[in-house]
Ligand SMILES: [Fe+2]
């Protein structure tokens with residue numbers, strides 16, 4: 100059972116780290132990399148939030164939500180995952196690896212990486228939240244360890260709720276900007292492609308520097324880690340729900356959606372398989 104407070108939010112205190120089945124996870128290096136890289140990317144969310152808040156300056160509803168809900172929730176994802184990693188792998192120097200990661204990652208989070216208009220950026224945010232929701236659902240299914248499954252499920256639910264907000268904002272901007280389906284499709288496709296992205300590879304490299312310094316420069320080892328992570332996630336994906344979320348901003352007629360379903364499903368598999 101998931102506990103939430105009266106606002107629907109949950110806190111790290113709701114997680115019972117004493118219930119972690121250490122014997123099921125401690126020796127699982129792939130799981131370590133999955134949990135740790137997620138903790139890095141989530142903990143770096145404030146870099147993105149700043150950019151987004153600047154981008155939507157003057158739109159009080161959006162900036163307020165980003166500041167009061169979205170950012171604290173993303174950062175909590177980072178803190179909760181970090182606490183999990185520290186609990187299961189106490190010898191790993193999380194701080195040191197994260198600082199090293201941030202040094203490189205900060206360079207990826209530039210305003211010019213945002214979509215050309217506010218409405219298109221909203222559709223791109225829908226894609227990102229779809230990607231993270233799908234990813235955490237797969238992580239929850241991929242593990243036999245109950246506390247991680249619980250944490251990943253809570254995060255996935257938050258990501259779906261983020262999606263819903265971005266989608267609502269998207270509809271408002273689409274009206275205002277008169278966005279056509281084709282432009283939205285272009286943005287959605289581009290951002291879906293970018294999900295594959297540097298983020299995870301960047302995290303893996305910096306985790307390896309601290310976790311396995313003797314192999315941190317070994318390209319084969321790094322590829323092997325990325326491959327194992329990708330396979331773990333892709334085996335547990337359920338692309339159907341993700342597809343529905345991805346397609347919604349396009350508002351395509353039913354038959355067109357059905358025709359696109361299969362190629363997009365294949366594409367989603369490739370995105371996560373690397
Ligand atoms: Fe998140």
Ligand SMILES: [Fe+2]
Pocket residue numbers: 173228231257258261
């Ligand atoms: Fe999110």
